[in-house]
Amino acid sequence: MVKVEGFVADGYEAVREVVQELVDDGRETGAGVSVWRDGREVVRLSAGWADAGRSRPWQPGTLVQPYSLSKAFVTLAALVVVRDGALALDEPIAASWPAYGVNGKEGTTLRQVLTHQAGQPRFPAEAGGLDLLDDAGLRESLVRAAPEYVPGTSLGEHALTYGHLVDGILRAGAGTTLGEAFNEVVRPALELDAWFGVPDDALDRVADLEYADPNWPNLLHAAPWLRIPDGALDVERVNSRAWRQSVFGAVNLHTSASAMARFFAELTDEQGPVAALLGPGLHADLLAPQITDFDEVFGTRITWTLGFVRDHGKIAKGGIGGSAAWWSRKHRHGCAYLTRRLDDHSRAAQVAAALGDDLTVVGED
Structure with missing residues (x-):
């Protein structure tokens, strides 16, 4: 025992x-x-x-x-950059990352990314041959891809893409990276x-x-x-x-x-x-x-905040495998x-x- x-x-x-x-x-x-x-x-x-x-x-x-509990801290890294005025939640990402604004993503906003409404819940098929740690290649695959639905019209947790999207936005709009924003600002502050x-x-x-x-x-x-x-x-x-x-x-x-x-x-x-x-x-x-709808990846109707799942009893985030907070x-x-x-x-x-x-x-x- x-x-x-x-x-x-x-x-x-x-x-x-x-x-x-x-x-x-x-x-x-x-x-x-x-x-x-x-x-x-x-x-x-x-x-x-x-x-x-x-x-x-x-x-x-x-x-x-x-x-996926990790995603809540990706959100915080993005929000400290918004706090500092380098990005805005409701302006098109393409204003600071022009390469991203193609194939139906011209009006996608940071808020839509953070609430899993950007239409890129998975990497495109063309990324299938990329290595898991090819950050630049994976970001570029998202830049070239069309969204699976018109951003803001449907919901599906951005299961593996969430961090790469935010990282690309921070690199283009604030001259920093997700890792730097979290490890140098969020982590020590909290x-x-x-x-x-x-x-x-x-x-x-x-x-x-x-x-x-x-x-x-x-x-x-x-x-x-x-x-x-x-x-x-x-x-x-x-x-x-x-x-x-x-x-x-x-x-x-x-x-x-x-x-x-x-x-x-x-x-x-x-x-x-x-x-x-x-x-x-x-x-x-x-x-x-921020949004209550049927989340295709979760397979149920949920309410998202910027980074968390919320209902009358809790504000939470979990991950596949069984971890939850x-x-x-x-x-x-x-x-x-x-x-x-x-x-x-x-x-x-x-x-x-x-x-x-x-x-x-x-x-x-």
Whole structure:
């Protein structure tokens, strides 16, 4: 039996019980769980192992890739550039990136990109022969491609393209990159243990991803949006040093559960660090419902803010594989369940239920 390490404050014992049950049943082999409330961490649990060989126990500082949870931090990188006046949310991207404004993308705005309405939820077929880490080639494929629908008329999470679109916009409009905006501005301002491009001295803290089922990549509803370029779901590739030290903004932030739970606990605070970073206007825009519609990639009706999913119970973001983090609007706590065992979201949902939260995606705010 593998004991779940860490602590829970009085009243949170059910969370430990759920996580221990997940480990005992073999549904979890490596995860971190954290809950923050009223400025302090009330749950910090480490479950299982950080590596496939099961030689490194999961630690509170273990970093792991949570897939699409990364997108929330791409949004923040874009918004600090908007804050500084180099870009605007509702001006055509083509005003600063003329090459992008072709084939039906002439009027596409940054707001449409950030709310997954830009019509480029996947890389085009012509990108199929590109390497996963060919940033310039992948950006150029998006420049040349026509959108799958008229921007602003439909909705589908930009599964792998989100970071490359924002990176291209920042390069053209602000003379910076996604990695620079996040790592040099957002990360230090929010004191986040989170990285696009893990530094050398933190590589030994990164957990290895593994499949719960060898056929997992083919079982995903979102699989058709994740196949180009090849490799984003290949654990051998995403466990490599080259991948961990690259910037693939849609999916490869590496972070800890404590960092994510604290971030979400502070997210809505009008006097908190996110509000201080963005200013009151952009902070309100970040959290406000922007679009409610059927999201083809999610396969359900949802409400997007600029970077988050929102409903009457939570403001949240998760990623394929099972990681999720959220702010509970009902109980006013920030929570994170980050896992290295790629499976569904039932484990995070059980942890949420132990806290009185519901991770079901509800379409209306």
